[in-house]
Amino acid sequence: MTGAGGYDPHRLAGAYALDAMDDDLERLRFEEHLRTCDECAQEVRGLTETAARLGQAVAAEPPPGMRAAVLAEIGQVRQLPPTVGVPPGGRRLSRRGGAAWWPRVTAGLAAAGVAASVALGAVAVRTQDELERVRADDRGVVAVLAAPDARTVSATAGRGATGTAVVSRSQGRLVFVSSGLAALPPSQTYQLWRIAPGAIRSAGLLRPDDSGRVPPVIVDTAGVEQVGVTVEPAGGSAQPTTRPMLLLDLTSA
Amino acid sequence: MGRVARGDHAAFEEVYDQVAGQVYGLVLRVLRNPAQSEEVAQDVLVEVWRSAARYDPSKGSARAWVMTVAHRRAVDRVRSAQAAATREERVARLDVRRPFDEVADSVERTLDVERLRRCLNGLTELQRESVTFAYYEGYTYREVAELLKVPLATVKTRMRDGLIRMRDCLGVER
Numbered sequence: 276m277t278g279a280g281g282y283d284p285h286r287l288a289g290a291y292a293l294d295a296m297d298d299d300l301e302r303l304r305f306e307e308h309l310r311t312c313d314e315c316a317q318e319v320r321g322l323t324e325t326a327a328r329l330g331q332a333v334a335a336e337p338p339p340g341m342r343a344a345v346l347a348e349i350g351q352v353r354q355l356p357p358t359v360g361v362p363p364g365g366r367r368l369s370r371r372g373g374a375a376w377w378p379r380v381t382a383g384l385a386a387a388g389v390a391a392s393v394a395l396g397a398v399a400v401r402t403q404d405e406l407e408r409v410r411a412d413d414r415g416v417v418a419v420l421a422a423p424d425a426r427t428v429s430a431t432a433g434r435g436a437t438g439t440a441v442v443s444r445s446q447g448r449l450v451f452v453s454s455g456l457a458a459l460p461p462s463q464t465y466q467l468w469r470i471a472p473g474a475i476r477s478a479g480l481l482r483p484d485d486s487g488r489v490p491p492v493i494v495d496t497a498g499v500e501q502v503g504v505t506v507e508p509a510g511g512s513a514q515p516t517t518r519p520m521l522l523l524d525l526t527s528a
Numbered sequence: 529m530g531r532v533a534r535g536d537h538a539a540f541e542e543v544y545d546q547v548a549g550q551v552y553g554l555v556l557r558v559l560r561n562p563a564q565s566e567e568v569a570q571d572v573l574v575e576v577w578r579s580a581a582r583y584d585p586s587k588g589s590a591r592a593w594v595m596t597v598a599h600r601r602a603v604d605r606v607r608s609a610q611a612a613a614t615r616e617e618r619v620a621r622l623d624v625r626r627p628f629d630e631v632a633d634s635v636e637r638t639l640d641v642e643r644l645r646r647c648l649n650g651l652t653e654l655q656r657e658s659v660t661f662a663y664y665e666g667y668t669y670r671e672v673a674e675l676l677k678v679p680l681a682t683v684k685t686r687m688r689d690g691l692i693r694m695r696d697c698l699g700v701e702r
């Protein structure tokens with residue numbers, strides 16, 4: 276169930292314009308790509324315009340109270356200034372490839388759990404528990420995603436659980452995200468493992484949100500051949516005690 | 529949109545009247561539930577007011593921008609509302625449905641819609657299904673691939689070349 280994929284960003288404009296990427300990492304990487312690839316940026320523009328026509332075709336009469344409700348609400352909503360989300364001098368995030376223009380950039384980041392701190396350029400490394408877990412260093416996440424040698428590996432488990440790792444050998448790191456993880460009872464937790472020949476080490480506990488998504492986790496790839504997810508007793512284990520529900524083979528990446 | 533960005537309520541009302549039906553219709557098409565759709569459409573329109581200053585005309589028309597926000601929100605709602613099991617069920621249930629026919633039959637036959645219909649008919653079946661399942665049903669390409677029993681890479685490609693063909697057929701400016 277594990278598949279390695281070469282990453283060919285130039286063919287993703289259609290899926291992107293249709294909001295059909297189900298993988299937040301892939302979407303983030305494509306948005307990185309749009310900043311530097313004029314061809315794709317232009318194509319996305321035309322295809323987004325085209326997708327909007329599909330939307331216009333299904334126009335329907337809005338409910339009678341909606342207009343008044345919206346007009347009342349905007350009276351209480353503060354408008355954003357044009358530069359919100361862009362750090363001083365942070366032009367890179369503001370214009371090229373339309374990153375600031377696209378509403379989904381922020382939506383995508385939020386969905387991926389990277390939060391607004393990426394857009395703000397903030398670096399936040401949070402360690403958690405005694406487990407040596409380096410969690411979503413936001414800038415680190417973007418660095419891995421944007422690395423020229425980044426490769427994607429993903430695996431699925433029954434019931435729609437998906438684990439995806441974007442691996443960059445040049446960065447010596449991978450970014451792991453997961454979605455579709457079922458809620459566990461309080462007595463259990465998901466745990467991520469770095470698996471090297473003869474050594475399995477914890478890469479931290481995974482805490483899915485209400486929609487079953489796990490925020491990006493950065494994992495050091497030195498010597499690591501696989502990463503896996505198991506269900507463990509609350510608080511985690513020193514070594515896995517159950518069979519991995521997700522197992523990603525990095526050797527092919 | 530420039531006036532909206534500067535806090536001009538009257539300008540926003542004009543924008544509202546031009547796009548509200550399209551926003552609501554699209555959200556309703558994706559969500560199917562009128563009460564939820566009203567709530568989401570309302571959020572979208574407030575978001576247009578809130579973020580108007582971020583709209584950059586060099587990146588596309590204001591209408592496309594609004595529709596992008598609307599589609600994104602509708603799809604986010606569909607995906608977050610769905611536990612994995614429900615999604616599987618949804619894929620299974622939709623096996624026989626053809627969203628394009630449904631759309632074509634339910635909308636008013638304006639000239640634009642006729643043209644859209646003609647352009648959709650100009651696509652291969654796989655292109656048409658890839659585009660319409662993604663756009664109108666909020667499916668990811670992975671779900672579309674599963675549904676149509678074709679490889680992921682094929683679906684990505686069909687979404688792209690299908691939309692490109694639509695773009696050229698509709699005469700959308702590049």
Ligand SMILES: [Zn+2]
Pocket residue numbers: 284285308312314315316
């Ligand atoms: Zn490109």
